[in-house]
Amino acid sequence: MEPGGSPPIKKRRFFKDGGAAGLVPVNDRYLPENADLVARKFIVKSESENQPSSPDRESEHRSPASSVKHETPISSPNMEDGKFVAGERGVDEHDVIEEEEDRAQSFASEESIVPDVSSGPESELTNSSGFDRELIASLTGSELTDNEYEILDSLSNGDMNSAVNAVFDGTLAKELSRVRGQRVSSAVRFGNDKASADKDDKSSAVKEKETVLDDKRSKPKHSRNWSKRYIGSFQVEGWATRSGKGLISYGETITLKRIARQVTTLGSGSKRFGSTAKAAENDTMVKFTNEKGMEIGRLPTDKARFVSAMMDMKVCDFSASYIFANEKLALGDAIYLQIDCFLLRDAFDVNIEEQTIRPGFHFSAFNRGQEGPQERLLRARQLALIRLFMDCGLKPVQTNDLITAHQARGKLEAEAMAEQFDVKIGSATPPDSEAEVGSSDDDDNNKAIEQDQLDTLYRKAQTYDTEMPEVEPSDTFNMELRPYQKQGLGWMKSMETLDAADFGRQIESMHPLWEEYRWSVYGDETPAEKPDDRFYVNPYSGELSLEFPKMDQKNLGGILADEMGLGKTISTMALIHSNPSTEADRQTKTPDHLRTFAANTTLIIAPMSLLTQWESEAHAASKPGSVRIIVYYGGDRSIDLRNLCLGPDAWKTPVIIITSYGTLSAEWQRFEKGLGNSQLYRLRYLRVVLDEAHTIRNRASLISRSCCEVKADRRWALSGTPIVNRLEDLYALVKFLGIEPWSHFTFWRTFVTTPYESKDYLKALDVVQTILEPILLRRTKSMKQKDGTPLVTLPPKNVYIENIELTETEREVYDLFYRRAKQTFTNSLAAGTVMKSYTTIFAQVLRLRQSCDHPSLVQSAVRPEEVEDDSDDASAKSQPKQIGGLLDSEDDVSLQQLIGKFNAQEQEMNAKDVYGLEVMQQILEEQDRECPICLAEPIVNPVVTSCWHMSCCDCIISHIKFEKNRGQVPRCHSCQAEISEDQLFEVVTHSPPPSSTNAAAQKPEIALRRYKPQSSAKIASLMAKLKAIRAEEPNCKSVVFSQFTSFLDIIEHSLQRERFEYLRLDGSTQQKDRGKILEKFKNEPREMVLLLSLKTGGVGLNLVSANKAFMMDPWWSFAVESQAIDRIHRMGQTQSVTVYRFIVKDSVEERMLKIQDRKKFLASTLGMMTDEQKKAKTIEDIKLLFD
């Protein structure tokens, strides 16, 4: 064993590295004559010709320590390995025999070829690389890519022999992986050049297989380093493929050999060889041969599967010894073997993680829960390892407590997966791998998370503790924090603080994903002779390591997932102000890191549309001059960030750099290619904050990767919706935050994706919850603070009661209905039949209420065929005929006449057509002046007299009434000409749509309309209010509620008249249209009125874009109205809300208000009353109405 532990850079040991010296004597004894010759030839050549160049080459990429070792005499094997040689010998000898036997045939002729080529004319079949590619292909038995040839060329300087040697001794493979490694580490890891990555991978797969073969040929290799170490043994019951007697004898060494299809068709089949992972999965047969090299039997499939995988992937070497079998073997007889397992040194060199995160490989659909072929291979390796360890009975010496529980589960998981694996293999025809990965996974893996699951998840993850301590922000923070925001700040600060215990622990603590294993003692070794070293396995990725896998530094930061509107931005600003870097931040850094550490800078990455908002918020939140804020975006990237952030002038240092996702990923692409200006990546920030962090949810996207690559001590993700539609979304955040161990996709996959995909939602969600709980803070608006008050208080709401004076005619109608209703009620009260005539009474009260809105609403009472739609009272609806019949005919006539007045069709005339332009001009000008009567400015509802004098409508009407009342002839206020009500004209100005820009269209259009005094008082009042609002708050949106859709019809008509834009939603609105209507109302930037029936619109809707509500008629219980008002006055409302309740003076409506007051106290008991009780209650209410 190498003293002083494992070298920092692991290296492979190959044939030429002294392997020759160790090998020759061994082989001398066993190899057949001709094979020996071949072997010797190669050895000699490799020593004589390759040796001189090798130290130089190796020193390029090996640590000095190992190159020093390399210079020690090749002929003297490392004594520490000496012990191993004994153990290995048995295996290797047989291996070699087997190999040589095979090769003896195929290489029989090569013996003569080799010298020929090395001396012969190279020009014959050569190309630019300087030697014959085909020859190399036939010699090495594998086709190499152009790329490999080039490398080969440069390695061997065009010399054929050294080239062939380079292929066999692994120098080529090493060089390849080095080149690839360079590319990876020089950050082409995520390069767009998929094709080349693809090719690389394919060729490396070829290489991989090749080296398996090569290694077998060149074994045993002895070096100063060990090449493999024993980990354990297991017994296996193989089955005989040959019958006969005395095929094996006890103690005879058995050789395990892969029978891969590819191996049998060596030369020509090599193209197929490295193609698909799937093929490799199905190809698991392992045969074993006796000392004579005769195949005796095969391993059972369950063992063969992982044994073959381990062999193919060059993770493990196996040696077998015969234990027992029938002396006379029959086909299929059991042969008991003991198999000893040796981990290969080379297996520790593979950097799994780098391969795992190479997306875009092979197919474009690589994302989210899907795994690429590469990942599939790795998973196969992981599974095989786990099975191997299980079978060997290997137990970890040390695991991380943190996830012991998970691990137990994880192992089971692996088994489950392995079983799945079995099923797949069992299925007769393996589907084409790419098709399978591409299509079927699409359906299964990409299943979106259901909303209710999401709710559960959030609910679980919402661990908002009202007792959380509040932390005051620093003095430089210029805003007032709400209590819950102070709690948030406290949490965020604590998430950024590495407490002492953590600090101490992380130094000696093992990475939670890893397990520590002790090497087993093999054969006659005594434990004392072996240094007590260990090796480490990551059972989730299948990674092996000789170095102690240290736990990564505890990650600082987390996810702030407060609901929209709770002030994530403000909380972040408070954090930036209140938690600057400390000395500890510097102390924990390597000098390298310190050089790029922008200790005062927070990088904020936000969607482009929010950059300005962030900037202004950042300024608003900071005391003037306290922080420097830079927006790094678009063309404005000329600043030298590095100089600013690291420069000596502290005051210049930007505390906040705001950039967009787009800018970041653009810089990342440049940085990756090593091009141009990529300033953002040259720094290590104190803190990085992702706003709307769900932007990065696709882990394979450029944006996602760009963000993960930003170097910062403290990492924060802000998002109101950390999971948009699938659990994988969260992975990207976890990855960004670097939450161990979850940021390893293999781990995430095992615990989250796989259970979720296999419909074990509870388990997956449970795990996600455990992940989220410590790193996520989410408060919702519905949460209450300590004192029971909501987290967010709404803007004020003012409710005004508009007292409506009925017009004379309205009053007549109302009084008529009132008398009648009261009559009915008192009569039935006297007769004691109140309960019986309940419906009748109730219906009459309904008429009464309707007549307060507009007299034409009660038409149905007179002409019963018109049924009103949304009366909220089914009983009234079903009875119209009966009620109609209750009216005596004489009344009907007068009533019809009265109501008829309200139905007269209104006509508009365009003033321009009827009158001269001068008149129009005059009207236009006068309109802007003050009313000569009330001095109001401008005139409210302008009206012109027949002598063309203008005033407010109300002014002139009251003037006319006044004069009439005192028996005078009304005269014009201006010219004393006689005037009358029916000779008045309303001036209707239709403002052109604001969108039109040409000047001509800007001129308002004027129309005159004969004044119609018979409008309902409520409508008149509503219109006046709406117009007043239009004047005061130009783009204000209003919602008008009424219980009666027939009243909404009338309002609709009035709105049309006044050219108000409006939308309407009532019980008859189709469900599919509702969404559209609400969407339109929400998105309309200008003035808009929404007509809503109280019943339909009262519940659930969110109408916060409006801030004015009109309640056209009262309901028996205020709770219902209040519900409706809450549509507007709810979370998200930013403006103060004004509510107008229209109540007709001296009417049932006024009394209903009193009933409402009474009901407020009874509301809670209402639910428990029977129908009869309710009726009685209502009768009581009605009694109040007629008092």
Place this chain on the structure above:
Amino acid sequence: MSLPKRIIKETERLVSDPVPGITAVPHEENMRYFDVTVDGPSQSPYEGGVFKLELFLPEEYPMVAPKVRFLTKIYHPNIDKLGRICLDVLKTNWSPALQIRTILLSVQALLGAPNPDDPLANDVAQRWKEDERAAIATAKEWTQTYAAPSETEA
């Protein structure tokens, strides 16, 4: 009872944009009641005099005219001993479009143009018709006697 917007507006304007020769100041306890002074128009028998009037805005104002009365004794055919004024715009020709300002201007104009044909003070009117010069002299005399700007007011 709250004051209608119109009255407030008129009062404000009387202060901010006063009519030359006329003042109108509302009483603090009753904003509908104004103390008014009108200067006698030049080239009239009332020149040099400052006449005090009271003006009251009735509840119906502006549907009805304000009530205006001279407090200062004045010798004028259209103004009686009690200071009542015979002016068409205060009676039949009132229009809600008229204002305190216009009414007072009319009153001032009335001083400059007495109309003995539509008398209120019949004796004065008769005298005016029979001997206009003497009547004017009396008017001047009265003005000096009763309407001379007082020391305190000056």
